[in-house]
Amino acid sequence: MATAPVVGNVTDVAGTHLNGKIPELHFTLNSPNAKAGKVIPTEPLTVQPASDGSFTASLETTTDMMDDAWYTVSIQWLDAAGNYVKADFPDWQLQVPSGGGSFSNLFGKPPKNTRMVYVSLTPPDNPRPFTLWLKANPADDLDPLNTWDLYEWRNV
Structure with missing residues (x-):
């Protein structure tokens, strides 16, 4: 399966006070999904x-999956012997673009409206399947000749 690297450091999670701790990070897809067969x-x-x-x-x-997709992240704390101590379950949603990226830069809540329409002169970065882009110049919206082209990304 094609994957993308997500790189980070435990200090991205909680600063320097984690030095000497033994965390495990667990990345779980929000629900079963599909892409490219x-x-x-x-x-x-x-x-x-x-x-x-x-x-x-x-x-x-996650940006090329059929349904709205993200990873949830949980942090499990282990003692020096590797035994479970406790776990944190923050409500983080990590979306992974095709090039991967930095752990601390990939968080965000995905839009609940999967038929989102981007209105701009330039296309959106990493659009999801079925994303709509209305190529329009808002500065010219009173011009009757501004036809505004509508594009849709398909899951191919």
Whole structure:
């Protein structure tokens, strides 16, 4: 399966006070999904940061999935022996574009309206399947010759 790297550091999660702690990061797709003829399950990907706190998670890209998709992130705290201590379940939603990116820059709530329309002179970055783009010049909206072209991205 094609994946994209998401890189980060535990300090992206909670600052320097995590030094000496043993966290595990769990990335779980919000629901089973599909893209390019394959089904993607919700089995979590578990990542343990390196001793310097850095980590890389190879995640499926979410911007090209059929349905609205994101990863939830949970943090499990382990003791020195590797035993479970506790877990945090923040309400984070991580979306992964085709090139991957930095953990701290990929968070956001996905739009609940999947028929979102972008109105601009330039197309949206990483549009989801069935995203609409109304190519329009708002400065010329009173001009009757401004026909405004409407585009839609299809899941191919």
